[in-house]
Amino acid sequence: MNILFINHNLKGEGTYFRCFNFARHLAMRGHSVTLLTVSPDKLFSAVKTTDSGVKIIETPKFLDQHRGGWGPLDTAYKFFHVLKNKYDIIHGFDHKPNVCIPSLAGRFFHKKTLFISDWADWWTKGGISSASRLTPEIMIETHLEESIRRKADAITVISTALMKRAESLGIKKDKILNIPSGCDTENIKPVSARKTALLKRKYGIPQKKKVLEFIGFGQGDVDLLVQAFNLLRKKRRDIVLLIVGPADRNTAGIIEKSPYKEDIIATGRVSYDRIPGLTAAADIFLLPLRNNIANEARWPNKIGDYLSAGRPVVANPTGDVRHVIRKYKTGLCSAPDPRAMAEKISILLGNKRLMKKYGINALKTAKSVLSWEKLTDKLERFYKKVMTQKGRR
Secondary structure (H helix, E strand, C coil), rough: EEEEEEEEEECCHHHHCCCCHHHHHHHHHHCCCEEEECCCCCCCCCEEEEEECCCCCCCECCCCCCCCCCHHHHHHHHHHHCCCHHCCCEEEECCCCCHHHHHHHHHHHCCCCCCEEEECCCCCCCCHHHCCCHHHHHHHHHHHHHHHHHHCEEEEEEHHHHHHHHHHCCCCCHEEEEEECCCCCCCCCCCCCHHHHHHHHHHHCCCCCCEEEEEECCCCCCHHHHHHHHHHHHHHHCCEEEEECCCCCHHHHHHHCCCCCCHHEEEEEHHHHHHHHCCCCCEEECCCCCHHHHHHHHHCCCHHHHHHHHHHHCEECCCCCCHHHHHCEEEEEEEEHHHHHHHHHHHHCCCCHHHHHHHHHHHHHHHCCHHHHHHHHHHHHHHHHHHHHCCCC
């Protein structure tokens, strides 16, 4: 198959990893895959590269104030690309104008092209965008988020919540594939105690301290972790909190106010090639998710990194993440408040056998249930089913 992936945000951020990992595994199976994504630094020109058999085109981000989605040059480039190039499948990741316009155009101008829409976040109607003031962009998004799914030949969703929302729009079940993002077990792996010590030294982490770690581009609920850490740190000195990713102003302020800020390490933005080393330093991974519709509908990329590293996870029981924790026994769930999280972390820190058991289960789950290879099997079968239903095979 000749497949085009159109991603709404910047290369190396958020949904890009979902796109790229599916793309590279499809390419490994002999499919021709092109990925269009927004350049993180080029304003007026496009950059073409090949990675793991995937043809990647970074489109210009001129006048894009939303980290992907609304750039006029980006949208225009993608539009003319689909006019000039014919694909069997265009898989558009999310509903933003820089995805839906070229996706629909590609299907319109090439009658045999199928358009599949990926739904990875609950944006409007109480979701991510609802925290912002009402703007023309959000009014447009409120319409696009649901209408683009109705127009698609089929859709993929990242969570049970989004699957139910799709069904509520009248989309038939056989046109929906619920498929989470996977685990990068090729690059992120458990390491020996000796190597962990070397990595701790490399990143300036005290050797004898237990590392509680959070990784993430979005840090909206990190205040829960800092408060939980403060409660734990009152009782024990053998822990540090490692926060990997770009700290927003709110997170930075919370860290600065902590009475134990000297034991909180915030790396700031890091490139993905540093993530394997940083995950290897962790003793326990933390995943705060307050109970709201945006969190209920998401599948955080970080859970794949956590499981691949073979370490236990303490998470709030929100969304499909709770099923991974409970069903496969990969860690503990706590109520989304600092005291409850501190108690669960304390239970693990006091039980090495339990930590080891959950870590083994985490790695087993990453390899046997949530590997990108196994998830790509499902995606490839879905493509073939949709093509058969539409008479394209």
